[in-house]
Amino acid sequence: MAAKSAKKVTPLMKQYNAIKAKYPDALLLFRVGDFYETFGEDAIKAAAILNIVQTKRGNGSDQETALAGFPHHSLNTYLPKLVKAGERVAICDQLEDPKQTKTIVKRGVTELVTPGVALNDEVLQSKTNNFLCALHYGKKELGIAFLDVSTGEFLTAQGDVAHMDKLMQNFRPSEVLITKPKKQAFYQDFGQDNHAFFLEDWVFKTDYANETLNDHFNTSSLKGFGVDHLHEGIIAAGVILHYLGETQHHKLKHITAIQRIAEDQYIWMDRFTIRNLELYHANATNAVTLLDVIDKTISPMGGRTLKRWLALPLKNIAAIQKRHEVVQYFLDNHTLHQKIQHQIKQIGDIERLISKVATGKVSPREVIQLKNSLEAIVPIKAQASNSDNEALKVIGDTLNDCEVLRTKIKETLNEEAPVNILKGNTIADGYLDELDELRSIAFSGKDYLDKMLERETEATGITSLKIASNNVFGYYIEVRNTHKDKVPDTWIRKQTLVSAERYITEELKEYEAKILGAEEKILALEQQLFNDLVVWMNEYIKPVQLNASLIGQLDCLGSFAQLAKENQYVRPLIDESFDLEIKNGRHPVIEKQLPPGEQYIANDVLLDRDHQQIIMITGPNMSGKSAILRQTALIVLLAQMGCFVPAEEAKIGVVDKIFTRVGASDNISMGESTFMVEMNETASILNNISDRSLVLLDEIGRGTSTYDGISIAWAISEFLHEHPGRPKTLFATHYHELNEMCETFERIKNYNVSVKELKDTVLFLRKLVPGGSEHSFGIHVAKMAGMPQQVLYRANKMLKKLEKSHSSEELTDKIKGMQEEDELQLSFFNLDDPLLEQIKEEILDIDINTLTPVEALMKLNEIKRMLTRKKASKV
Numbered sequence: 001m002a003a004k005s006a007k008k009v010t011p012l013m014k015q016y017n018a019i020k021a022k023y024p025d026a027l028l029l030f031r032v033g034d035f036y037e038t039f040g041e042d043a044i045k046a047a048a049i050l051n052i053v054q055t056k057r058g059n060g061s062d063q064e065t066a067l068a069g070f071p072h073h074s075l076n077t078y079l080p081k082l083v084k085a086g087e088r089v090a091i092c093d094q095l096e097d098p099k100q101t102k103t104i105v106k107r108g109v110t111e112l113v114t115p116g117v118a119l120n121d122e123v124l125q126s127k128t129n130n131f132l133c134a135l136h137y138g139k140k141e142l143g144i145a146f147l148d149v150s151t152g153e154f155l156t157a158q159g160d161v162a163h164m165d166k167l168m169q170n171f172r173p174s175e176v177l178i179t180k181p182k183k184q185a186f187y188q189d190f191g192q193d194n195h196a197f198f199l200e201d202w203v204f205k206t207d208y209a210n211e212t213l214n215d216h217f218n219t220s221s222l223k224g225f226g227v228d229h230l231h232e233g234i235i236a237a238g239v240i241l242h243y244l245g246e247t248q249h250h251k252l253k254h255i256t257a258i259q260r261i262a263e264d265q266y267i268w269m270d271r272f273t274i275r276n277l278e279l280y281h282a283n284a285t286n287a288v289t290l291l292d293v294i295d296k297t298i299s300p301m302g303g304r305t306l307k308r309w310l311a312l313p314l315k316n317i318a319a320i321q322k323r324h325e326v327v328q329y330f331l332d333n334h335t336l337h338q339k340i341q342h343q344i345k346q347i348g349d350i351e352r353l354i355s356k357v358a359t360g361k362v363s364p365r366e367v368i369q370l371k372n373s374l375e376a377i378v379p380i381k382a383q384a385s386n387s388d389n390e391a392l393k394v395i396g397d398t399l400n401d402c403e404v405l406r407t408k409i410k411e412t413l414n415e416e417a418p419v420n421i422l423k424g425n426t427i428a429d430g431y432l433d434e435l436d437e438l439r440s441i442a443f444s445g446k447d448y449l450d451k452m453l454e455r456e457t458e459a460t461g462i463t464s465l466k467i468a469s470n471n472v473f474g475y476y477i478e479v480r481n482t483h484k485d486k487v488p489d490t491w492i493r494k495q496t497l498v499s500a501e502r503y504i505t506e507e508l509k510e511y512e513a514k515i516l517g518a519e520e521k522i523l524a525l526e527q528q529l530f531n532d533l534v535v536w537m538n539e540y541i542k543p544v545q546l547n548a549s550l551i552g553q554l555d556c557l558g559s560f561a562q563l564a565k566e567n568q569y570v571r572p573l574i575d576e577s578f579d580l581e582i583k584n585g586r587h588p589v590i591e592k593q594l595p596p597g598e599q600y601i602a603n604d605v606l607l608d609r610d611h612q613q614i615i616m617i618t619g620p621n622m623s624g625k626s627a628i629l630r631q632t633a634l635i636v637l638l639a640q641m642g643c644f645v646p647a648e649e650a651k652i653g654v655v656d657k658i659f660t661r662v663g664a665s666d667n668i669s670m671g672e673s674t675f676m677v678e679m680n681e682t683a684s685i686l687n688n689i690s691d692r693s694l695v696l697l698d699e700i701g702r703g704t705s706t707y708d709g710i711s712i713a714w715a716i717s718e719f720l721h722e723h724p725g726r727p728k729t730l731f732a733t734h735y736h737e738l739n740e741m742c743e744t745f746e747r748i749k750n751y752n753v754s755v756k757e758l759k760d761t762v763l764f765l766r767k768l769v770p771g772g773s774e775h776s777f778g779i780h781v782a783k784m785a786g787m788p789q790q791v792l793y794r795a796n797k798m799l800k801k802l803e804k805s806h807s808s809e810e811l812t813d814k815i816k817g818m819q820e821e822d823e824l825q826l827s828f829f830n831l832d833d834p835l836l837e838q839i840k841e842e843i844l845d846i847d848i849n850t851l852t853p854v855e856a857l858m859k860l861n862e863i864k865r866m867l868t869r870k871k872a873s874k875v
């Protein structure tokens with residue numbers, strides 16, 4: 001019997017199965033009454049992610065299925081958690097009023113929320129764009145498009161894999177769309193880290209893309225956007241719009257344009273450089289990024305603009321200088337700076353608010369927020385327009401005070417409008433006579449009831465009459481039992497209590513109907529008026545978006561001034577020269593991380609085309625070589641973003657590309673391939689450099705044996721020196737052999753990061769001084785670790801000899817010879833001491849060619865431990 005009934009699928013589950021079949025990749029939230037329910041696999045996932053109870057449906061039958069749900073009003077709490085966990089969530093709602101239908105309620109998916117297509121504030125981060133990306137593999141090139149549906153920004157580009165990879169690093173999309181047949185290629189080219197979704201191949205077609213885009217923009221060609229030549233990019237952009245349709249996002253008026261990412265206008269940085277410089281993504285957990293240090297923006301638009309500026313520093317000198325001028329102006333005009341910042345603080349996320357207007361998801365309270373934000377723009381516009389700084393004036397003149405929009409919102413909406421329109425009191429008093437009248441009926445009831453009570457008391461002579469209402473019986477007149485006999489016949493008894501009776505009268509019934517009718521009408525009218533307002537507001541999408549962009553810029557520039565003031569940054573000079581002159585430059589992040597009382601040691605870096613094109617920096621580990629390299633790149637980058645820089649003075653011949661490469665540090669554990677990767681990466685630099693490039697090489701060549709490493713580092717430096725572009729280069733190395741290069745190559749100069757050797761420690765002076773280093777530095781570290789003198793002496797001696805040797809075959813013989821020669825020195829031990837034998841073996845086993853300083857240190861530590869143990873056992 002049970003088995004028979006179990007086979008029968010209920011109409012509800014039948015409907016569920018049909019809808020689920022259309023969205024197999026999504027977690028389906030199925031509205032049943034006041035709940036969103038999930039079933040089967042979805043329920044198991046939802047219960048785990050949301051930490052909600054999972055139950056069963058089907059009572060042990062073979063149709064038993066898992067079930068988990070939550071109240072519909074908690075959607076805003078639970079939905080973001082599912083999306084953040086990487087789920088695609090299909091929201092299936094009831095499409096008709098259950099009260100109006102006798103059969104099963106019609107249901108359908110009203111929205112598919114995916115990580116890249118989110119409008120919900122709980123999913124979005126205010127200072128970060130949330131980009132959806134589509135990538136198309138064309139015949140020669142790849143096309144890419146990015147859309148932030150929450151702000152309406154839509155961008156496209158095309159190029160090779162490296163180029164696409166760099167853009168992905170810049171824009172960090174939350175979701176990437178790719179055609180199914182390219183799944184493997186995508187993982188190979190871009191790794192497994194992206195949240196990818198694979199679509200059918202037919203979506204990736206030129207005609208379809210053009211049609212979709214032209215339909216959306218209501219254009220006949222994409223020429224006007226300057227993207228018509230980007231065939232692959234257009235396909236990617238078409239895929240994005242297609243996907244929005246698929247996810248039930250149809251109201252997209254806020255996507256007003258598509259823009260080409262004009263890479264030629266920005267400094268080129270490849271992904272290694274972006275990562276290595278830790279611009280906005282830390283390499284270690286809790287590490288501080290450049291963005292963390294420089295971000296003083298105070299609005300969501302400013303925060304997002306800053307990220308964009310950081311990813312895309314400018315090359316156009318005039319544009320850079322314009323930004324510098326505004327920053328300087330803010331610094332010179334403190335009061336204006338403060339006033340503008342104060343006003344910006346009052347501005348909400350107008351960019352996302354206007355998107356919500358377009359998508360019809362805006363709440364009454366948000367419309368009020370938008371109006372208040374636009375009001376805060378009015379004084380900014382006036383102040384900027386009245387300033388005597390040209391660039392600021394342009395911003396002021398371009399800002400739109402949106403007066404008509406503000407006035408209309410003000411007269412339509414109540415200033416205290418609720419989030420949920422059903423709460424009532426959304427539309428302002430005095431906006432519509434009809435509404436005012438209804439309100440007076442609905443809300444002036446107290447007066448009317450008081451009068452009725454007075455009349456009835458007089459007519460019946462009952463002194464303790466009461467008029468009230470409850471949810472079950474509506475309005476009633478209550479009579480205490482002592483007066484029961486005085487109740488007129490026309491009253492109808494509704495409820496009996498212990499000490500009283502409740503009645504209704506004809507008049508009370510009529511009154512109730514009128515009030516209820518009025519309340520219903522008020523709600524309907526309010527909804528209609530609010531909807532009309534929102535539709536009307538669509539005309540203001542473009543001006544509000546323009547304001548958002550200008551406020552974002554202004555916030556950024558104000559933030560640069562704030563940063564300069566707080567940290568003694570100076571205005572850099574950008575010109576067309578090829579020189580780089582930094583006086584007393586600092587590393588913006590490290591200087592903020594130093595322990596209290598410690599000062600960052602500033603350094604000069606001078607590079608030019610004629611005398612000092614390449615600087616070879618030697619110095620022991622931890623002396624500050626990498627810091628000098630990175631601070632140089634960061635100073636250039638900050639300057640070309642329009643920011644001031646951490647230095648005493650900086651003169652920068654505009655840079656078009658920044659390359660950084662860091663040699664593999666743990667090649668031994670990672671094997672040959674790491675070295676190959678390092679060489680491949682370096683090769684890509686050598687093939688792409690120009691006369692305005694800045695190249696930073698940190699310990700390149702470290703990932704192989706010493707002599708290979710030296711030879712490669714030598715060859716790379718020689719290549720850069722001889723390159724007609726004469727790219728400016730900083731090369732940090734521990735191969736002091738490279739210091740010899742300056743004798744042959746006139747534009748290579750030696751510098752070292754100075755240290756002072758004290759009796760038993762090394763003091764880092766961190767000053768970059770002219771001149772090379774004469775020897776290796778591993779021993780310094782050993783010294784610092786407090787090695788016994790004998791061990792140090794021995795290590796020093798061995799190293800010196802090894803440095804002189806030229807091939808690894810000679811090493812063993814040499815070491816043997818050295819042992820015989822030096823054995824007497826180690827009088828601390830008995831010659832036949834088994835420990836000595838063991839240490840001997842240890843040292844002989846070391847392959848110095850591939851030994852990194854840290855490993856040397858560890859080895860020495862091991863030997864020290866042996867000796868300490870020996871010493872202790874003797875005592």
Ligand SMILES: Nc1ncnc2c1ncn2[C@@H]1O[C@H](COP(=O)(O)OP(=O)(O)OP(=O)(O)O)[C@@H](O)[C@H]1O
Nearest residue numbers: 590599600601602620621622623624625626627766
């Ligand atoms: N100019 C400076 N002033 C103060 N502290 C500094 C300075 N430069 C570097 N440091 C400190 O020294 C640490 C090591 O610097 P850095 O990593 O640049 O050394 P390195 O010579 O490149 O070492 P390695 O060869 O091991 O990579 C930094 O993390 C920082 O704390």
